[in-house]
Amino acid sequence: MERLKPIYEKFYKQFPFTGNIVILDTETTGFTKDARVIEIGAIAICYDGFDITFDTFETLINPGFNLDAKIVEITGITDSELENAPSDEKYSHFITWLNQIKPNRIIAHNASFDKRMLEYNLHRTDNQYTFPEWVCTVQLSKRHLKNVKNDKLATLAEYFQFVNQQQHRALSDAETAAYVFCKIMLGEY
Secondary structure (H helix, E strand, O other), X not given: OHHHHHHHHHHHHHOOOOOOEEEEEEEEOOOOOOOOEEEEEEEEEEEOOXXXXXXXXXXXXXXXXXXXXXXXXXXXXXXXXXXXXXXOHXXXXXXXXXXXXXXXEEEEOOHHHHHHHHHHHHHHOOOOOOOOEEEEHHHHHHHHOOOOOOOOHHHHHHHOOOOOOOOOOHHHHHHHHHHHHHHHHOOOO
C-alpha cells in the first residue's frame, strides 16, 4: 500500500476531516442477487490528524460448490484454491476488522454490487453490520470524467496511469479503486 501513501497525504491535507475510510472489492460466484462472495479485499486508510496508516483485510471464502468456468476465467480463482479456504466464518472476521477500523465511509468500484453482495451474504450467514455511507467510483467517474471511454476499473487505471497488479482479484482491485477515488476527489484528471 506504500504506493498509495503520497496521494493520500495530499488527500488528507485537502480533506482532513474525512476520517477512516475502507476501500473494498469482492469477487463472487456470479452476478445474481444470491451469488456467494468468494474473495474479499479491503484497505483501511486511517488518519489521526498526524499520520496515515494502512491496514488490509484479504480472504478467499469457499462457497461450498464449484465455480462456473466463466468466473474462473474472469478472476483466476480456481476450485482447488477455494477447496481449503475458510467458509462462512470469515464474514464474522471481516465484521470484527471493520469494527476495529470504524470507517466513516466505504468506497468501492460499482459500490451497489459490492454492497448488495456483502449484505446478502452477511444476512445469509446470520451476521450483522451496519455499513456507513458508500461512495461509488463508477458514479464519481461518470460525474467528473467526461473524456474517458468507459467507467471500467481497468480503463480508469489506464487513464490515471496506475498499474493494477492483478485485475479481478479483490485486494488489487481495491487498491486501484483507492487510487481512482483519490485522483477524482483531488481533481487530478
